[in-house]
Amino acid sequence: MIRTILIDDEPLARSIVREYLQAYSDFEIIDECSNGYEGIKAIHQHKPDLIFLDVQMPKITGFEMLELLDDMPHVIFTTAYDEYAMKAFESMATDYLLKPFSKERFDKAITKLRGLKQNNHSVALSSIDLGKIRVRQPEEESRIVVREGGNIRIIPATDIFAIEAYDDYVKIFTRDEYFLKKKTLSYFEEVLPSTEFIRTHRSHLIQIKYIARIESYEKNNHVVLLTNERKVPLSRSGYVKLKEMLGI
């Protein structure tokens, strides 16, 4: 039995997948969700083999939802996005279906899934850095979605003070808190607006507007003091870059 969850905010969009799937007796729909929050909960609870996932959904996008998962099921995207945008996901997702899709196209996706399962080829999405092949959404330049215990937090980019590399993770600092996320610092350096954020050090990225002052504690050695009194090291090249950006 292939246990399946449908995640789409449009009821009719879910119903067509349900209808097409009726032809397959070895597929069982164990849950339907209308947004990414419900999706994460359901995936944690049911540990499905396959999800049908829409991209544009309330609160968080389908991509952002995938980022928050520990165990990755097989994913078939169902979306009205253009083909070009979805091509980038081909290697990560089992398949993608462009709405509206035919029964024949749907069958092809199922066949592809069966092939992958037979070869015991797990997609292992978690090992791929989603960001590297990512088609950037406008939302992602302005926010970071993180998991905090059982909850999901959306942090607006404007609230981020600094980001620090931390083994395989990064620590995202707001004024009073920090959050962990499995991503690279380079990813955030690339995604966040380069006019607002600066890499001051190999393992530090800070938001320029939260700089309180630059202190030198030895000759040629500097630290940045943020407005929440956090100290961030400043490498020599970071110092040069920062001076250039601030025009001093």
Add this chain to the structure above:
Amino acid sequence: MILINSSWKKYLLIASAWWLFWVIIVTLVIHRLGWPWRVSAADASLFMASQLIAVSIIRNTHKFYHTNAKNISYRIVYLFVIALIVNTVFRWISPLLLSTYNSYGTFLSASFPVRFVFSLLMIALLDVMFWLSYFTKEQESQEKRKKEIETLFKDAELARLHLQLQPHFLFNSLNSISALTGKQPEEARKMIQQLSDFLRGTIKKGDQQLVSMGEELHHIELYLDIEKVRFGDRLKTDIRNEKGTENLLLPSLLLQPIVENAIKFGLYNTTGEVAITICATIEKENLLINIRNPFDSGSDSPHRGTGFGLNSIQRRLYLLYARNDLLNTHCENGTFTTSLLIPQQK
């Protein structure tokens, strides 16, 4: 300057008068130097005729060769050479015609420098006038071209902003129809009808600049009905328009992207039910439209989305009314309001 705007006839008249004026002056000057009237007049006419040749030469070169600040020194040399040639030719020809007087040759030699300077000044003056005339004409045509390009660009831009239909909307609607076809064919047929009416309205309105509020609201209702099929119970709408607003005019297809934005913003920012309110009122004889959608300020920065999708509308309003203050947004108590003021022509 007189030369520029006059017709060719007028130009010829003025040129002849100018020429004749100088013939008289030169005749008077030569007569005062002691020469008989007949000789003075003949000399003056011949001299001024030679000047005419010089002028026609420089006038024609203006058609092919345009002076600017860089090569002005070449131009001066050129004028100098022309004046010299013309006067030398005159110096040779005039004794043949007026050879009855012995001392005339001496007079010609003595007056050569004066004639040369006169001639140089005269053609220099005319050369400047020709240049000014050419320059002004060129500038006028450049201005005209610039205006034409601007108009073309504006039209093209307006047309483009006009038909900014979201492909997402179309494909998702088609997907809904596809889903309905199997189990609720009647509903599917109805939605195809709604979608067709909506698309027809969009295409038709592409041609006209201004439509009535009543017409635009009908178009919006079609759009909202389609969205309601897609999103089911999650989407609620409330349209209120003050009496008298239905006949007021607004740029076509301006409201739809704002409503689209409100729906997108409302639906994708909250997980619950979304109520969209559209409210049209008359404000000092102008049309004021408020579009409200719920906004979850807890999870998102309030700055985000302020300009989201509204830039093209702002641009269109600017192109049509040359004003930047017609579109405003604000966010309060979990409600995001977009206000649109449409000036009415009296």
